[in-house]
Amino acid sequence: MKNNNDQVYRIQGLSCANCAKKFENNVKKIEGVTEARVNFGASKISVSGVASISDIEKAGAFDKLKVSSEQEELPEEPSVPFYQKHANVLLSFLFLVSGWVAFFQQGEDHLSTTILFAASIVIGGYRLFFTGLNNLIRLQFDMKTLMTIAIIGAAIIGEWGEGATVVILFAISEALESYSMEKARASIRSLMNVSPKQATILIEGTEKQISVKDVKIGDRMLVKPGQKIAMDGKIVKGGASISEAAITGESIPVSKSVNDEVFAGTFNEDGLLEVEVTKRVEDTTIAKIIHLVEEAQAERAPSQAFVDKFAKYYTPLIIMIAFLVAIVPPLFLAADWNTWIYQGLAVLVVGCPCALVISTPIAIVTAIGNAAKNGVLIKGGVFLEEVGRIKAIAFDKTGTLTRGAPEVTDVQAFHITEEELLRIIATLESGSTHPLASAILQKANQMGVAQTDYAMEHFESVAGKGIKASIEGITYQAGSPNWFLSEEHSEMNRLTESIHKLQNAGKTVIIVGSSDKIFGVLGIRDEIRESSVSSVKELKELGISDLYMLTGDNDRTAEAIGHEVEIDRVKSSLLPEDKLRYIKQLREEHGSMMMIGDGINDAPALAASSVGVAMGGAGTDTALETADVALMGDDLRKLPFTIRLSRKTLTIIKQNISFSLGLKVLALLLVIPGWLTLWIAIFADMGATLLVTLNSLRLLKVKDKG
Incomplete structure (x- = not known):
């Protein structure tokens, strides 16, 4: 593993594995060097200790190797005719x-x-x-x-x-x-050449071409139609169709507008964009991808x-x-x-x-490079080989099999109007980080309801159940039907049929109430990804029939989603610790199993599986860091490809x-x-x-x- 004190250098002229080993041993003998490790596939060497570039080049003189620092990169060798x-x-x-x-x-x-x-x-x-x-x-x-x-x-x-x-x-x-x-x-070289070496920066309204190394966070970058985007940033003016194939492997352009993120190396097809730079050149998504692949x-x-x-x-x-x-x-x-x-x-x-x-x-080098070009990051040969031995796969539901962008589809109010119900729950959810909170707030905004009309006190998030807080002297709670049933709420009996109907339609049900009254029921649906059904089908064709869906959602919603994507083994109402325990159980049962999640909430389960796969949308740092494999396009169809590549x-x-x-x-x-x-x-x-x-x-x- 790389040490923080290591110096990394690029090597030019490294032609054979034996030469790499000899070079590594020679560098280790340099006075002041405590350790050296050659990455033959990436043509790089990591050196612990003190050594000059000239000393390192002397160690490679037997093969006329040229060395430069990792940031500088060696110039491309001039094209020399074979003869x-x-x-x-x-x-x-x-x-x-x-x-x-x-x-x-x-x-x-x-x-x-x-x-x-x-x-x-x-x-x-x-x-x-x-x-x-x-x-x-x-x-x-x-x-x-x-x-x-x-x-x-x-x-x-x-x-x-x-x-x-x-x-x-x-x-x-x-x-x-x-x-x-x-x-x-x-x-790898094709990835390195994806990003432009210069960017057009707006300085007091004047366009100026500067090296990407000199671009600072907060600078305003101008990107014209037909140009590649030079730096990661956020659109502050304009809109365009952006091809993100270099990062995600997906050739279909994505529509981007103000406040959307854009990434270095992607291609602006048709719009004039003004972009605020959010990352330095060495921290861009494409730079991280190159580093991880190497x-x-x-x-x-x-x-x-x-x-x-x-x-x-x-x-x-x-x-x-x-x-x-x-x-x-x-x-x-x-x-x-x-x-x-x-x-x-x-x-x-x-x-x-x-x-x-x-x-x-x-x-190994060929396969990992091919995977990267197709939008799949595999973090090493050990994981590449392990993927090919997988016997069972467990899917998280939200953000993996589904889009992870739920919408409120049903609102039923009791004792109060729909507007009052939405105002109460929007006020409660304004303090929540739960994925469903954004759907509720979006619905409230659509209805023109401002949650700020109410003052909230004593907010509390109850893991696996919901949230509660005091609004104008009344303690409200919003959460799963099971929470209210466990407290033997008096009004739950009359809602049983309504709740079951929503759950059977694959919807998550949120109950809003106080200690003595139920004020409303919300039905929320997270649409299934278009790629989920076809991917599950292809996995079965590859001989992986032990497929599981793990979710914290209720039984009926989970079963409805499982039925749609044709996954029969569904485990629902799981708390994070339950999911982790179940992953460990599956690993013992099958020997080698894979977990696929969003890379954030599922980090413990991903770590406990033989191979953790993150749905790592472009720029998702957490996905790149937590998983063994990241699907950069948030596309499950990349999974069967990865398994076929690994087996091959x-x-x-x-x-x-x-x-x-x-x-x-x-x-x-x-x-x-x-x-x-x-x-x-x-x-x-x-x-x-x-x-x-x-x-x-x-x-x-x-x-x-x-």
Whole structure:
């Protein structure tokens, strides 16, 4: 985890997982550094302690790495044509081809053949040898060390042609790994490039273009039609259709007007807006999303932890096997030394763990990046994998299956007029933070009723029941029918039929009364989201049939909503502690379960589930902070997509590990009859890397059906 005292730097030129590990170890050795951690997926390093950028760059000199502070960001590398970027490899390839032509025309022992192959090895592999020999001196055995030993050994026993071919194929293998990571990182770069680097600020009525880094909270920003919004803010003048696809993944524009929030990176389609800036550039929603995705890519998934641990023992084991293959047959079976040294060198090549090392991180990085582009934030590989294992899902009702914007649909008054009833309950609810309070206040405003006409004293909120307060000497209470029934209120019996009728229609019932009278009944309906029914249906098609709805609402309302969205297992009248207890029970029962809530009221339940998913509308900080996964578009259709992506990722990780180990085992078995050659070894190694790379990139093709 990142420490508050850590310095984070961006890295340019980080191409392979082994290079990342070596760089990390080198930085740890810098005087003044206590800890260092490379985030290979995001190309960043976190350093605890004191170190200058030049010191850190020296630690990465072996791979010509460039470093800058996280805020500055490195400039994009200039586009270099392939033939220039890999000129040494192309030149090496030409010498290799010439060498094989000479081999077939003049024989392998001819001086010109040897010179051509040697030139190919030196030109194509000098960087490899430099790193490999340094590692050998320090007794660090990574894949470059193994390859260096194998190629030099091949030259010593006269296998110049195969040694040169191994150099070229290894270079191709490294290029593949670099390409695959660049593709995986492209989704993050696309997020970084979403927001403009400059904003148009109004200063005393004059428009001025300034860098977003210089924009302050409270500044007035002008956004013209067809422009991207540069900063998070609140509209103070104008209105427009805003495309929020960059944040939510939803392509349909959202209509925005005065007092609505807008976000950096979103697109103003058709209106002239004046926006008051509410967040600094480093605190914008898009900046938080980028940060969370980069942090997520650094988190090691269980599969990756297994691979890292396995690789720790795997490399020394391969070296030991290669050593035994080289010396045991000649020493004990009088076999030919040259033949078995050659076999031992081939074992070193085939044993290179490059495919195994990248098998998991490339899949995790690709999947998390794809999810972010589609408006789903997954906070790490551990949660990405866990989503794919989910057996049961529990939904909160309000704000998750429903819109979370209830409306008063029915008003029944007794003993007083409707206006008086609304004035009383509006006065009571003016002190409440309950979601239903806004619906009641909105209804009162529509009726032209001002709650300020009455003075309120001794306000009290009773958890799970309602509210009470004294208004002009009378103590009123407003809340659930169960509250009044538990107090055995004398007038409740005559309201039973009316209450049941409202509840059967899926409406929440609020009773308003005093100690001896019931003054009214309100029916409030929270409309179901359009995406709820289709999402539940798709989840069932994915094989997740254990679906639950948890709500504090009454039984009849909960059952009506559950019936509409086709969730049979409904738990109602739950207090927050009941919901938490039930989540723990479900987790014990199913092993792995998911909870979906609004990220605010459901924080304890989200934390207790295997995976907590927040309906995190754009800009909802609480959703980003409390949940393991956030659906940025408040769209439940993103949930089946996330589960499909996770399952696909788990499958691909298993395939990658099987490919990388299986091909090597098959190649190593050829040692027994003495058939293993450097050709077969390098093709097994490169073939595994190629398969793992292309297989992982298939995750980019998993699309959101919504």
